[in-house]
Amino acid sequence: MSEVVWSIAGSDSGGGAGIQADLKAMHSFGVHGCTVITALTAQNSLGVDAINPVNNAVIESQLNALAQDMPAKVIKIGLLANIAQVELIAEHIAHYKKTWAVPPVVVYDPVAIATSGDTLTEEDTVDALKKYLFPLVDVITPNTHETQLLTGIYLIGPSSVVEAAEKLQAFGAGSAVIKGGHWDYPKGYCIDYCRSDSQEEHWLGNEAIVTPHTHGTGCSLSSCIAACLAKGYPLKDAFILGKAYINQGLASAVRYGEGIGPVAHTGFPEDLTHFPQVIEPGSWLADELELGAPDDFNFAAGFADTEGELELYAVVDTADWIEKCLAAGVPTVQLRIKDPNDPNLEAEIKTAIMLGEKYQGRVFINDYWQLAIEHGAYGVHLGQEDLSEANLSAIQNAGLRLGVSTHGFYEMVRAHNYRPSYLAFGAIYPTTTKDMTGQIQGLEKLKHFVPLMKAHYPTVAIGGIDIARTEQVASTGVGSVAVVRAITLADDHQNAVLELKAAIRKGRGEA
Ligand SMILES: Cc1ncc(COP(=O)(O)OP(=O)(O)O)c(N)n1
Ligand SMILES: Cc1ncsc1CCOP(=O)(O)O
Numbered sequence: 258m259s260e261v262v263w264s265i266a267g268s269d270s271g272g273g274a275g276i277q278a279d280l281k282a283m284h285s286f287g288v289h290g291c292t293v294i295t296a297l298t299a300q301n302s303l304g305v306d307a308i309n310p311v312n313n314a315v316i317e318s319q320l321n322a323l324a325q326d327m328p329a330k331v332i333k334i335g336l337l338a339n340i341a342q343v344e345l346i347a348e349h350i351a352h353y354k355k356t357w358a359v360p361p362v363v364v365y366d367p368v369a370i371a372t373s374g375d376t377l378t379e380e381d382t383v384d385a386l387k388k389y390l391f392p393l394v395d396v397i398t399p400n401t402h403e404t405q406l407l408t409g410i411y412l413i414g415p416s417s418v419v420e421a422a423e424k425l426q427a428f429g430a431g432s433a434v435i436k437g438g439h440w441d442y443p444k445g446y447c448i449d450y451c452r453s454d455s456q457e458e459h460w461l462g463n464e465a466i467v468t469p470h471t472h473g474t475g476c477s478l479s480s481c482i483a484a485c486l487a488k489g490y491p492l493k494d495a496f497i498l499g500k501a502y503i504n505q506g507l508a509s510a511v512r513y514g515e516g517i518g519p520v521a522h523t524g525f526p527e528d529l530t531h532f533p534q535v536i537e538p539g540s541w542l543a544d545e546l547e548l549g550a551p552d553d554f555n556f557a558a559g560f561a562d563t564e565g566e567l568e569l570y571a572v573v574d575t576a577d578w579i580e581k582c583l584a585a586g587v588p589t590v591q592l593r594i595k596d597p598n599d600p601n602l603e604a605e606i607k608t609a610i611m612l613g614e615k616y617q618g619r620v621f622i623n624d625y626w627q628l629a630i631e632h633g634a635y636g637v638h639l640g641q642e643d644l645s646e647a648n649l650s651a652i653q654n655a656g657l658r659l660g661v662s663t664h665g666f667y668e669m670v671r672a673h674n675y676r677p678s679y680l681a682f683g684a685i686y687p688t689t690t691k692d693m694t695g696q697i698q699g700l701e702k703l704k705h706f707v708p709l710m711k712a713h714y715p716t717v718a719i720g721g722i723d724i725a726r727t728e729q730v731a732s733t734g735v736g737s738v739a740v741v742r743a744i745t746l747a748d749d750h751q752n753a754v755l756e757l758k759a760a761i762r763k764g765r766g767e768a
């Protein structure tokens with residue numbers, strides 16, 4: 258059964274924004290959207306003719322009907338037409354948060370000004386919003402105008418955006434996503450900012466997509482974020498997927514009336530060209546925005562290729578196991594020794610690299626990139642944290658392949674900045690080999706990861722994959738299945754290798 262998300266918002270008779278946009282965006286992300294209509298707006302592509310607020314008794318009847326039978330994982334709030342509505346919605350949400358077995362996550366898009374420039378709420382709602390609603394909001398998604406209206410901070414550059422986000426948080430909102438569609442800085446770019454409740458910061462940027470047909474982008478972005486949160490995606494993934502969805506929709510938006518057409522709704526984004534760039538320290542966009550870079554940061558992009566997919570990939574912790582795997586016919590192996598004080602570390606790495614040459618297999622070294630360079634490994638495998646600490650230029654100049662771990666869409670787009678040799682995605686299933694709490698991706702996300710990245714990189718799935726699961730993992734089209742226990746804990750590792758290889762072929766429809 259798919260997740261339930263409510264949209265508490267206004268109806269747009271033109272079908273481009275409000276409730277109508279929310280439902281289309283939610284559908285694209287595979288959640289079930291329910292609605293509580295707060296106002297019936299009369300609008301078309303030329304503007305807003307009338308806003309007809311729904312009375313509180315009617316709003317309450319919709320809330321009660323849903324609460325009795327279809328509680329939401331996430332409640333997305335859009336247009337609230339007056340103070341009475343703000344108070345009513347806040348009262349109900351406070352009740353749900355206190356009494357529901359799983360309290361709903363609340364995403365608030367403070368719809369105040371439409372893309373057309375029309376004001377949609379009564380002016381004095383702002384104080385009521387701050388007093389009653391903000392403390393209940395988990396994620397707020399204002400555009401530039403709304404941010405300025407709510408915070409009084411004029412957005413002229415990144416530091417003012419950060420200041421505004423902090424102010425929204427001081428009003429009580431957990432996380433803030435500030436949409437940059439309306440500030441043209443750097444010229445021709447669209448920059449968006451996310452500050453999480455734990456004060457993690459994320460900047461995304463892409464060249465602005467030039468189209469007049471932008472109606473409903475704000476509601477749609479916010480609904481994508483709500484849908485992704487309901488699906489269990491972390492906020493940074495919801496943020497980047499929402500942006501990609503909007504970019505994709507803008508690229509194919511068309512007019513229906515004489516004026517501004519609606520953003521198109523075209524399904525889960527699976528084309529990398531629609532994704533914004535994760536703005537990394539040291540990049541051109543980061544420099545333009547003066548976001549700074551850590552002292553020892555050494556950016557490099559474009560690493561040697563792996564000459565095809567990596568197929569069965571064994572991740573093991575001794576040179577002895579490297580040999581057993583290569584001898585049994587595993588084409589790709591990784592030496593993963595987690596104790597940096599292991600007295601045999603360098604000797605094990607040297608032996609593993611030498612075995613790669615003997616058996617003509619690909620040998621990756623996890624973590625110890627200096628030793629991998631020194632002894633001429635085929636490649637190194639690095640985690641997300643390592644990317645800003647390792648000397649990537651040295652790895653690149655030495656001609657080593659670089660594999661990078663990713664645990665979601667934000668991280669995979671971040672890794673794409675470096676154009677590594679392959680991308681790994683995991684953990685697909687729960688595993689006891691490594692603590693992956695909160696990072697279990699599941700098969701559904703793998704099915705989105707593969708089409709997004711396969712055209713650009715060899716892809717690897719890792720985490721909790723045993724022989725029985727290998728066929729369904731391989732059927733996603735992923736280029737490689739990486740395992741630890743499926744080989745190292747098998748009674749007969751040679752037979753396990755044969756079975757894993759057979760399951761990969763079967764999953765691909767080759768057997
Ligand atoms: C193929 C592959 N994928 C992912 C990992 C995990 O690497 P990392 O994030 O660096 O974590 P540790 O392995 O160092 O704990 C991997 N090793 N191999
Ligand atoms: C190293 C690593 N990175 C993500 S999951 C994982 C461990 C995979 O081990 P197993 O195949 O035994 O579940």
Ligand SMILES: [Mg+2]
Pocket residue numbers: 623624638639640
């Ligand atoms: Mg590592």
